[in-house]
Amino acid sequence: xxxxxxxxxxQLALVSAVALFVxxxxxxxxxxxxxxxxxxxxxxxxVAIRVADLLEREAxxxxxARAVRGRVRRLATNPIPAEATERRPEVxxxxxxxxxxLGIAVGRIDTQLLPASELVQRRPRALRRWRDRxxxxxxxxxxxxxxxxxxxxxxxxxxxxxVLGMLLVQTLVIYLLTLLPLLWxxxxxxxxxxxxxxxxxxxxxxxxxxxxxxxxxxxxxQLIAAFHALWARVAAMLSEKDRMLGAIGHDLRTPLAALRVxxxxxxxxxxxxxxxxxxxxxxRTLDDILSLARLGHSSEPMxxxxxxxxxxxxxxxxxxxxDAVSFTPSDRLPWRVRPAAIxxxxxxxxxxxxxxxxSADVRLEAGPDRACVVVADEGPGIAPELLETVFDPxxxxxxxxxxxTGGIGLGLALAxxxxxxxxxxxxLANRPTGGLEARLTxxx
Amino acid sequence: xxxxxxLLLVDDxxxxxxxxxxxxxxxGLRVTQAAxxxxxxxxxxxYAIDLVILDVMxxxxxxxSLCRHxxxxxxxxxxxxxxxxxxxxxxxxxxxxxxxxxxxxxxxxELATRxxxxxxxxxxxxxxxxxPDSGAYAFAxxxxxxxxxxxxxxxxxxxxxxxxxxxxxLALVTRPRQVLTRDQLLDLTxxxxxxxxxxxxxxxxxxxxxxxxxxxxxxxxxxxxxGGGYTLTAEVxxx
Numbered sequence: 001x002x003x004x005x006x007x008x009x010x011q012l013a014l015v016s017a018v019a020l021f022v023x024x025x026x027x028x029x030x031x032x033x034x035x036x037x038x039x040x041x042x043x044x045x046x047v048a049i050r051v052a053d054l055l056e057r058e059a060x061x062x063x064x065a066r067a068v069r070g071r072v073r074r075l076a077t078n079p080i081p082a083e084a085t086e087r088r089p090e091v092x093x094x095x096x097x098x099x100x101x102l103g104i105a106v107g108r109i110d111t112q113l114l115p116a117s118e119l120v121q122r123r124p125r126a127l128r129r130w131r132d133r134x135x136x137x138x139x140x141x142x143x144x145x146x147x148x149x150x151x152x153x154x155x156x157x158x159x160x161x162x163v164l165g166m167l168l169v170q171t172l173v174i175y176l177l178t179l180l181p182l183l184w185x186x187x188x189x190x191x192x193x194x195x196x197x198x199x200x201x202x203x204x205x206x207x208x209x210x211x212x213x214x215x216x217x218x219x220x221x222q223l224i225a226a227f228h229a230l231w232a233r234v235a236a237m238l239s240e241k242d243r244m245l246g247a248i249g250h251d252l253r254t255p256l257a258a259l260r261v262x263x264x265x266x267x268x269x270x271x272x273x274x275x276x277x278x279x280x281x282x283x284r285t286l287d288d289i290l291s292l293a294r295l296g297h298s299s300e301p302m303x304x305x306x307x308x309x310x311x312x313x314x315x316x317x318x319x320x321x322x323d324a325v326s327f328t329p330s331d332r333l334p335w336r337v338r339p340a341a342i343x344x345x346x347x348x349x350x351x352x353x354x355x356x357x358x359s360a361d362v363r364l365e366a367g368p369d370r371a372c373v374v375v376a377d378e379g380p381g382i383a384p385e386l387l388e389t390v391f392d393p394x395x396x397x398x399x400x401x402x403x404x405t406g407g408i409g410l411g412l413a414l415a416x417x418x419x420x421x422x423x424x425x426x427x428l429a430n431r432p433t434g435g436l437e438a439r440l441t442x443x444x
Numbered sequence: 445x446x447x448x449x450x451l452l453l454v455d456d457x458x459x460x461x462x463x464x465x466x467x468x469x470x471x472g473l474r475v476t477q478a479a480x481x482x483x484x485x486x487x488x489x490x491y492a493i494d495l496v497i498l499d500v501m502x503x504x505x506x507x508x509s510l511c512r513h514x515x516x517x518x519x520x521x522x523x524x525x526x527x528x529x530x531x532x533x534x535x536x537x538x539x540x541x542x543x544x545x546x547x548x549x550x551x552x553x554e555l556a557t558r559x560x561x562x563x564x565x566x567x568x569x570x571x572x573x574x575x576p577d578s579g580a581y582a583f584a585x586x587x588x589x590x591x592x593x594x595x596x597x598x599x600x601x602x603x604x605x606x607x608x609x610x611x612x613x614l615a616l617v618t619r620p621r622q623v624l625t626r627d628q629l630l631d632l633t634x635x636x637x638x639x640x641x642x643x644x645x646x647x648x649x650x651x652x653x654x655x656x657x658x659x660x661x662x663x664x665x666x667x668x669x670x671g672g673g674y675t676l677t678a679e680v681x682x683x
Binding site: 260279316334 | 457459460463464466467501525527548549550551552553592594597599600601602603604605606607608609651655
């Protein structure tokens with residue numbers, strides 16, 4: 001449907017134009033029929049009456065009046081040549097019907113269309129030609145068997161170009177009168193609708209709504225007002241979510257901190273260490289939940305950062321804590337990133353590798369338009385069908401990842417979220433030599 | 445008791461403040477408690493406080509504002525207790541002139557260690573000489589930004605540092621042209637985070653050299669002093 005316009009104004013205009021045209025066509029069909037009927041009556045009625053009148057006078061022995069004689073003449077033979085083409089049999093039928101009504105029986109009836117100009121020979125030629133186009137005469141010859149022919153002439157208007165011209169003019173006038181206001185209304189509707197669409201498309205909870213004047217008809221004003229209210233509600237809900245997460249963070253961290261302080265009074269050192277570890281684990285999980293919930297509104301600015309040094313620094317921090325993490329030194333690689341976010345993502349990947357693989361081997365692969373940090377471990381790997389599932393928050397693979405390694409499956413979800421925030425991705429793959437390989441890809 | 449350091453512990457949460465005060469007292473510190481900023485101001489005026497441990501999130505005047513007040517009126521060092529580990533919070537806290545910060549939930553032992561390190565530094569210097577942990581130092585074409593704990597090169601590219609490297613470089617940059625022995629460096633870099641405890645200073649120095657020296661084999665910025673330790677030879681400008 002290439003002709004079907006996409007916009008509201010276009011569709012309104014097209015539909016009404018088609019509807020108007022169909023209406024006009026039906027209207028004109030009716031007019032034409034009406035005109036045809038009235039022409040038939042105009043042509044046949046006077047001739048029938050005159051014939052009846054003539055016959056009556058003849059019967060009464062009165063010689064026909066001059067005027068009458070001029071209109072219906074008696075001839076011995078049919079004046080219409082056999083080869084004449086323009087006959088009007090419907091007129092012949094109508095005349096016969098009317099004569100029958102008047103009680104006059106006739107023989108054959110013949111008709112012939114003649115140019116009107118013969119009637120008006122004295123007028124100028126141009127006028128005659130114009131009249132010929134719109135007007136003709138119809139000669140009607142009626143046979144009275146045995147008594148010759150009665151011949152009359154009736155006016156015969158031609159429909160032709162005049163009616164078509166009228167149709168055209170009328171249609172144009174109607175189009176102008178209806179389509180212009182329609183298009184105006186459609187424009188009045190569609191501009192605010194377009195702006196509303198743009199405003200909805202640019203919705204961002206942290207940005208104030210675009211100024212959207214209430215314009216257009218009342219229905220639309222109500223829609224715009226409702227949209228404003230919706231925007232305000234959504235923004236309020238989102239900021240409420242942030243506020244709530246902040247409060248949860250604070251309210252959970254405070255009792256955790258209190259607990260952590262009190263743990264110091266536990267006498268048994270082993271118990272104390274375990275309790276402290278549990279508290280730190282809870283705190284880390286809380287951090288991950290909060291970071292995951294805050295993904296997308298990072299306040300950290302982007303900066304040109306040496307990725308090689310970044311990876312090296314993260315790896316070094318792990319090594320300082322005694323973890324088996326190695327990094328193949330890499331050349332300087334300035335890249336535009338949010339350094340703390342990428343550090344966090346990488347830290348999670350390395351933590352995972354250590355937790356489930358015992359060690360991590362990190363390397364940096366630089367390409368022209370993307371850089372990739374690869375974290376490989378030598379653990380059991382992950383069943384291929386679960387390689388994507390582990391990215392879902394709170395997933396953990398029970399068989400290979402047992403409970404006391406701690407942590408709910410937020411690390412990978414967060415790493416992937418942070419990478420995606422930077423336009424990159426985190427993927428997992430089993431290495432052919434055994435173990436798992438996590439790839440953190442960052443676009444240029 | 446003039447030689448027992450006097451701490452002011454400011455936290456609105458009794459459940460943290462009271463057991464923490466007891467713990468710190470067991471560690472040989474004298475602790476005065478304050479439940480809100482107004483209380484803290486009064487006690488700062490009433491006692492000779494050596495160190496303030498200050499909760500950031502408090503109803504009414506918060507810890508950052510109180511920290512600013514302390515910094516404006518005295519040299520008393522401040523350790524912030526923050527509930528959020530976010531980078532910006534830490535940077536703001538350090539910009540407000542805090543000497544250190546710990547994120548809740550923290551280990552009381554670690555807090556005590558850091559408090560002692562800061563107290564020892566303050567005692568060694570007579571007055572508070574350690575610069576506030578914000579701002580930046582420029583040396584040999586490099587800029588060390590303290591809030592973000594990163595190094596920025598001539599072209600403006602950020603070179604992230606590990607915790608150990610950062611602490612070591614900060615110790616060197618704040619004492620240019622002084623010879624610092626390995627023991628001194630260990631002392632100066634530990635306490636902030638447990639990180640540097642196990643790593644040999646030599647190892648950290650060689651890593652730093654790889655990052656900042658034009659030619660790590662013949663170092664010109666961090667020089668080894670024969671029989672002594674290390675020294676930063678470059679000109680350092682406080683930014």
